[in-house]
Every structure is written in structure tokens, then in C-alpha cells.
Amino acid sequence: MIEVINFTKRYGEFTAVDDLSFSIGEGEIFGFIGPNGAGKSTTIRFLATLLRPTSGEGRIAGHSVTEDPMAVRRVIGFMPDDFGVYDGMKVWEFLDFFAVAYEIPKAMRRRIIGEVLELLDLTHKRDDYVNGLSKGMKQRLCLAKTLVHDPPVLILDEPASGLDPRARLEMKALLNELRRMGKTILVSSHILSELADFCTSIGVIERGRLLAAGSIRDIQRKIRAHRVLKVELTSGETDRAATILRDDPAIDSVEAYGRSVTAEFHGDDEDMGRLLGRLMAAGVPVQSFAEEPLSLEEVFMMITKGIVN
Amino acid sequence: MWMRENPVLNRELLTTLRSPRSFVLQFVYVAALGALVYFYWPAGVDDGSRMVGPGVAKRLYDIFFLGQFCLVALLAPTFAAGSITGEKERKTYEMLLVSPLRPHTILIGKLLSSLSYLVILILSSLPLMILCYLLGGLLLSEIARSYIVLVLAAGTFGLLSVACSSGFGRTSSALVVSYLVVLPLAAICVALTRADDPSTRDFASVAILPPVCLMIWTVVGIVVNNRLLRPSDVGGQGGGVVDEEEEMKYAIGVVIDRDAFPDRLFAPAKRNDLMPDGTNPVLDKELRSEIFSQGTLMLRVVIQVSMLLSIPLMAGLLFLRSDLAAYYVAYVLTFNLLVGPVFSAGSITQERERQTLALLLTTLLTPGRIVLAKLTAAMRVSTVLTFLLTEQILLAYIMLPELRGRPWTLIVFLLIIAATCLTTSSVGLMCSALSRRTSTAMVLSYLTLLILFVLPLGVRWYLQGVSEEYDLSPGRLALITVTSPYAAATSVPMHAYRPGDAWGGDRTDFVTPPPAAFPGGWSVPVWLVFLVACPVLAAAFTGVAWIAFLWRWWKAGDGA
Numbered sequence: 001m002i003e004v005i006n007f008t009k010r011y012g013e014f015t016a017v018d019d020l021s022f023s024i025g026e027g028e029i030f031g032f033i034g035p036n037g038a039g040k041s042t043t044i045r046f047l048a049t050l051l052r053p054t055s056g057e058g059r060i061a062g063h064s065v066t067e068d069p070m071a072v073r074r075v076i077g078f079m080p081d082d083f084g085v086y087d088g089m090k091v092w093e094f095l096d097f098f099a100v101a102y103e104i105p106k107a108m109r110r111r112i113i114g115e116v117l118e119l120l121d122l123t124h125k126r127d128d129y130v131n132g133l134s135k136g137m138k139q140r141l142c143l144a145k146t147l148v149h150d151p152p153v154l155i156l157d158e159p160a161s162g163l164d165p166r167a168r169l170e171m172k173a174l175l176n177e178l179r180r181m182g183k184t185i186l187v188s189s190h191i192l193s194e195l196a197d198f199c200t201s202i203g204v205i206e207r208g209r210l211l212a213a214g215s216i217r218d219i220q221r222k223i224r225a226h227r228v229l230k231v232e233l234t235s236g237e238t239d240r241a242a243t244i245l246r247d248d249p250a251i252d253s254v255e256a257y258g259r260s261v262t263a264e265f266h267g268d269d270e271d272m273g274r275l276l277g278r279l280m281a282a283g284v285p286v287q288s289f290a291e292e293p294l295s296l297e298e299v300f301m302m303i304t305k306g307i308v309n
Numbered sequence: 310m311w312m313r314e315n316p317v318l319n320r321e322l323l324t325t326l327r328s329p330r331s332f333v334l335q336f337v338y339v340a341a342l343g344a345l346v347y348f349y350w351p352a353g354v355d356d357g358s359r360m361v362g363p364g365v366a367k368r369l370y371d372i373f374f375l376g377q378f379c380l381v382a383l384l385a386p387t388f389a390a391g392s393i394t395g396e397k398e399r400k401t402y403e404m405l406l407v408s409p410l411r412p413h414t415i416l417i418g419k420l421l422s423s424l425s426y427l428v429i430l431i432l433s434s435l436p437l438m439i440l441c442y443l444l445g446g447l448l449l450s451e452i453a454r455s456y457i458v459l460v461l462a463a464g465t466f467g468l469l470s471v472a473c474s475s476g477f478g479r480t481s482s483a484l485v486v487s488y489l490v491v492l493p494l495a496a497i498c499v500a501l502t503r504a505d506d507p508s509t510r511d512f513a514s515v516a517i518l519p520p521v522c523l524m525i526w527t528v529v530g531i532v533v534n535n536r537l538l539r540p541s542d543v544g545g546q547g548g549g550v551v552d553e554e555e556e557m558k559y560a561i562g563v564v565i566d567r568d569a570f571p572d573r574l575f576a577p578a579k580r581n582d583l584m585p586d587g588t589n590p591v592l593d594k595e596l597r598s599e600i601f602s603q604g605t606l607m608l609r610v611v612i613q614v615s616m617l618l619s620i621p622l623m624a625g626l627l628f629l630r631s632d633l634a635a636y637y638v639a640y641v642l643t644f645n646l647l648v649g650p651v652f653s654a655g656s657i658t659q660e661r662e663r664q665t666l667a668l669l670l671t672t673l674l675t676p677g678r679i680v681l682a683k684l685t686a687a688m689r690v691s692t693v694l695t696f697l698l699t700e701q702i703l704l705a706y707i708m709l710p711e712l713r714g715r716p717w718t719l720i721v722f723l724l725i726i727a728a729t730c731l732t733t734s735s736v737g738l739m740c741s742a743l744s745r746r747t748s749t750a751m752v753l754s755y756l757t758l759l760i761l762f763v764l765p766l767g768v769r770w771y772l773q774g775v776s777e778e779y780d781l782s783p784g785r786l787a788l789i790t791v792t793s794p795y796a797a798a799t800s801v802p803m804h805a806y807r808p809g810d811a812w813g814g815d816r817t818d819f820v821t822p823p824p825a826a827f828p829g830g831w832s833v834p835v836w837l838v839f840l841v842a843c844p845v846l847a848a849a850f851t852g853v854a855w856i857a858f859l860w861r862w863w864k865a866g867d868g869a
Contacts, residue, residue: 078668089598097584
């Protein structure tokens, strides 16, 4: 649905984005991760048809970002990281303004405005002036604006920045709802916990270069020399479980604490199944057996080797 | 503390004076004044036809004094009207207010920093003025008096502009109200200090002007100080919402009613329902929502002050001396010169400053449609406001037989005013597309308009002094002024003045100013050339605005 091919953007001597390529499939939620100044917003603005590339190409739903920006605008909903609102306009007027700007006929506008207000829980603010809304409400209103023409692709630059914890959670719930509606979403953030819950794939960018892209699980596998297995037992037979695990050639080291055993493991998914079978066959009372996931923060720090900021 | 350790003053001086532009501008200014003196300098004439005498020195002195006085009246508001609104627009106002700086320290810092560059410019002309003194015919006291008047005027105009800046939320509003306050004062000041009788001049300059200025400084200083101490225009969310109905309840004087004529011409009522299909949403937004987004105060002040000023001018220039009707038109043109850029110079920069441009540019609206909507909205508001002042001209043409007999002159006057409205709006739009900030766009717009409208008159006046030596016929001189609506208005043939003949009746004695003489022997009235050239110029300015808008958006990538 979204394709970035060798995108480079230079400002004089400074290279903001260097030969960036990635693609996002239909219905995916792609988290664009990177520290401040990494090139996230530059890439996003390029995809939103606001920035001409030094070289490279971008395609959204088959339309070229540089050759056919109008076609791209029809299929994207763009929410910038920092945006303002028009003074002297009410919430419904603001949405009507953008609905007209997206050439939606009047007959459909009333229904659409009502629907997006309801989706974003702004119905009670319909007649309020937009410049009097709180930051969280303005973020929601901007998201409502990006949805008025029902675009299949959403490009959201730091949608939760500057929000309080409650508004942040509400924004997360909204994005999950949009995901259920089948939208393809490119969302950027430097707050990693925001993205971990609902992104199907991520791209890590730093100093204008893409360091890794793919599903979080794939990236974990690529960057980790060892996977970590965690076995929880219903009773305290940790010694027996530890002995069985130590004997397996796919296990490098084992540590036991209380009712749980943690093991460093260099095998594949089949080896994991075999190990679980051995434990069960030996009568070890396994309550849970799973690979301990890396948090997105850990993935990020490992990929960027801690040289960010 | 007030001056040497004033952080506001130090910061502003650092940013202003360390830029290479300041030095370049000063160099250009002194070089231009130097050129004026050089071409008038009698030593350069071999045949001795131009004598060293009081005429030359007096003309140069007039150019220096009047030119610099105009510069002070026009630039003092430009520098000072954005001093506090700039802090509000950059969202640094509250940080400044909560600092330990006392309000008067902030005020003095803002005032001195705004005016320091202007005063440096004025003083840099002093050596050239002394050079003119060597020609004879001038008294040193005359020169000293002029510089005292200039510095007093700079201080007063600057302080009034800072006061306007503290009263409004946007630089554009503060600037136009500053001009409306400053320019009438400047006219009075020039009339007093340039009276023919030397003793009246000296008395006005030395005995009247300083105490009046001191009084203005004290009163305005106290008002601004109190406003900075207890600001009413800061606050969190919701603070920016203006309740029009509530505001109108407490409005003094003019009340704007969106449903009534003629107010609905420039501010149509807000919609109760969705926009009809095919509406240009940008145009609709500009006219129905944005026009009063900062309140109606600015527009009410503009309408009231312009109407008040028009009453004595109407009496003097239309009814007592109807042969001077063109000068009343010149007042209407000046009003448009001031107001036109206010509604257009911020049209694109404000989208950028408010960070709404990215939202707008990712819709299906084309840049051409956006630019056209901005021009139409700005032109509609400024044209309606300007034409409110033409009621008096219509009245004069209905009541006075000597005017009624020549209705075509009325049509020409109205066309000149309409063409000027088109030009001022298109220049403002172009400058808005070329600039990053509204304040820069405003200054650039006024500068462009002064070059188009006023500079040709100054050049003609200057060249009249050397017209014989350089063989410049009145027609050639008139050709220089074809971009000026003032020249166009005064080129319309009017009846000759006969003392004691205020209500002239049918007249046959008309004064026809020299037409513009084109190379090849063509002679065309200045007003006709102006009316043909203006739409072409306006189209060119709008074209530049469109290209600049596209260029900034794509090429630089900073359009949002």
C-alpha cells in the first residue's frame, strides 16, 4: 500500500534522510521509530506530498507521490506532528471546511461529520470554537479531519505527543479502532511504548538511515544472538527442569529462580517444541512455556547500539 | 538598569544591529541621500547657470527634512508595532511578563530597540545636511530644529505604536491602527513646523512640540505600563475565543452588524448550515470566520478613525474647495494603502505561523484556488472599507454644480480607487507568499507600495529642480508617475480655483495637468495610463504570489 524507494532528502550539505526504502502492506500498522531529528517527519512529509525529494520515489496505493500528488491526497489522511487550528471556527465548521476541500458533496457531508464526531467522541463539542479546545481535543479534532474523506491510508506524525496519560490511552484506543476498520496506518513516535501494543511492523530510523524494518518478532530474531526461554512451573521442581534443559544442545545456559527457569537458547521454533515435549514427557509440571519478548525499548536500544541522543 | 543593563534592549539590539542587512540598508540610505546632494551640487555645472544660492540649499533641506519625516512616520510604526505583538505571536509574551523585569523596563527596552536603528539612520544623514548648509541660505538653528523635531516625532510615533502593539494580538492589526493614529499627527506636525513664518515655526518646534510630546509620552507610558503589569490578554485554553455578541454589547461607537448593509459586504454572517457544493472553502473561511477571529476592535477603530478624519477633509477639499476633490481622493487612496496590506499580507504567512498550511496543502485544493481565494477575500474587505469613504465624494458630486457637470471625472476617480484596491491587495498577497513571517510581509508590502505610489512623486519633485539642465519636459516628468494613484487622481482635469467662488456653478475654465509623454510623441493622460497599467501590474503580482507559493511549497519543502 505504501512504498518508499531510495528516498533521499538533503538540505545543502546536511542529509536528513539517506537512501530510505521500505514498504507497508494493506491493513498494516507500521510504527516509525526514531529519536528526535532522525528523519521521521521528513519521510512522512514526503509521503504526504508536502516535500520534494532530492532523489527517490514514493508510491501510495499505486500513485506516485511526486508525479500524481492529487491522487495521493485522495487516498491519504495526514495528521502533522504540530498543527494549528483556524480561529473563529466551530468544530462542525472546521470539519465542513475540510470536507468541502476534499470535494465531498453536501448530501453526504452531514452524515460523515456526524459519524466522525461520534467516532472521535466529539459530538458534545460540535458547537464549540476550535481555538478554545484543549490540546487533547484538538488532537482528536485533527484526527477527525483526516477521516472525513474516509481515506484507506492514514499518515500520523506523533499523534499522541503532548497529551496527558488519559488522552494518550484514548488516542491509542482510537488507533486500535481504526486498525479494526481496515485502515493502513503509518504512525511515527519516539515514545516506544505507544507503538508496541498495536503495530504489526516497525521501522527504526536514525540519522536518516533505516536500521531495521519488519515485524517486531522478526527484528528481535535478527538482532538477538540468543533467544530467552522462560518456563513457569506449578510446583518447585525447578532443579529437574533445569537439568533437562541443560542437557539439550540448543540451550547455552540456565538459571532457576523460585518456580521459574530462564534459559538462553539458540534454536528455532521446532527446537522449542521439542524442548517443551521433553519437559512434559519427564512429568515436569509446566504452567507456561514461552519465549521472553524483548520490549520495543530494548529492540530500539540494541539496534541503535545506544548511540541515539 | 533602564538602558545599559536592559536585557530586552540588549537582545533586540544584538539581533537587529549584528545582521549584515542593517549595514547594507544604512549604506544604501546614505548613498541615496549622497546621490541627491551630488546631482544638485552647483560645482558640477560648468557654465555656471545654476548658482550657489538659497534656492538649491532650501530645496535640498526640504527634501531631507520632509523625506526623513515621512520616513519616521512610516517606519516608526513598522519597527515598533510588532514589538509586543511579536512576543505574543512567538508565544514568548508570558515568559517575558513573569520575569523579574519591571513593566517600564520592558517598555523602554522595546521602545529604544525599535527606534534605535531609525535614529541611527536619521543621524547618519547629518553630515550631508551640514554639507547643504555650506551652500548658504540655511541657518544652523534651522537644521538643529529639524533634527529635534525628527527625534521627538520618532519617540512619539514609536511609543504610540508600542501602545497599539500592547493592545492588539496581531502585528497587522497593531500596525494599521498605529498608522491611523500616527499619520494624522504627522500631518499636523508638518503643518506646524513648516509654516511660512519663521517665528511660528520656531515657536511650534521649540515651545509647543516638546511639552506636547512629553505629555503624550507620560500618558501613553502609564497606560502601557499598567497593561504590562496587569495583562488582560494572557491565559490558557479558551482565552483565544472571541465572543462577537458579547464584544458588541460593550462596543463604543460603531457596531458591526453582519446582517446589515454595508457590514455584510465585508463580513457576511456566519453559516448555520453546511457550505453549498462548489463553494471555495478558503474564501468562505476567510470572510465568515477569520475576519473577526481576533475581535472586531481593529476594524471598529479603523472605520471610526477614517470616518472622523474624512469629515474635515470633506469640508475643506470637497465643499469649500471643490477644485481640490482629487486631494480628498488622495486621502481615500492613503486609507487603502494602509488597510489593503493588512488583509492580504498575512494571508499566506499566517497559515504558516499558525501551522495550518500542512493541513490545507494535503487537501484537494490546488495552490491556484487557494491563492485566488486569499486575494478575493482580502480585496473584498479592503475595497468595501475603502469605498465607505467615497460616500462623501458622491455627495459632493450630487450637491455641487461644478462637479455635477462633469460626471466622467467621478467615474475616473472611482476607477482609480478600485484599481488601487486591486494593487494593494495583490502586492500584499505577493509579499505574503514571498515572506516567512507576517510582520516581514507587512513591511515588504508597504515598502513596495511606497515605491510604486509615493516614490515617483518624490522623484518628480526632485527632478523638477534640475529639469532645465537635463531637458526634462513636464510630460516626461509625468511619465515617471504613472504607477502612482496620487498622480493619477491629480491628473484628472478640474476647474480652476476662483477665490470667493465656493459654489461655482457651471464652469468652463479647467486646468488640465500635463499628460505623460511617451517616446515617439504619444501623449496620454496619467490617469488613463494608470488605469491600464494597474490591472496588468496586479495580475503580475498575483502571478508572482502563485509561483512563490508553489516554489516554497515544493522546492524548499518548508511550505508546511
